[in-house]
Amino acid sequence: xxxxxxxxxxxxxxxxxxxxxxxxxxxxxxxxxxxxxxxxxxxxxxxxxxxxxxxxxxxxxxxxxxxxxxxxxxx
Numbered sequence: 001x002x003x004x005x006x007x008x009x010x011x012x013x014x015x016x017x018x019x020x021x022x023x024x025x026x027x028x029x030x031x032x033x034x035x036x037x038x039x040x041x042x043x044x045x046x047x048x049x050x051x052x053x054x055x056x057x058x059x060x061x062x063x064x065x066x067x068x069x070x071x072x073x074x075x
Contacts, residue, residue, distance in 0.1 A: 012068035021067035032066060035059055 022029040043055030
């Protein structure tokens with residue numbers, strides 16, 4: 001299934017669109033795996049429990065927003 005060129009923000013939040021994006025962009029998927037797993041630990045190390053929670057929230061937001069941002073920037 002080809003990636004849609006005019007992906008809207010709400011379409012980018014759909015799990016099928018997100019999976020399709022990460023299947024076509026393997027290098028971005030690997031970076032996202034590292035960010036999702038390491039950012040909470042980095043936050044926990046730097047500022048404690050609050051940093052760990054903040055790291056989880058940021059990593060989830062980045063995971064959901066990356067397909068939209070990358071396609072809008074034209075990568």
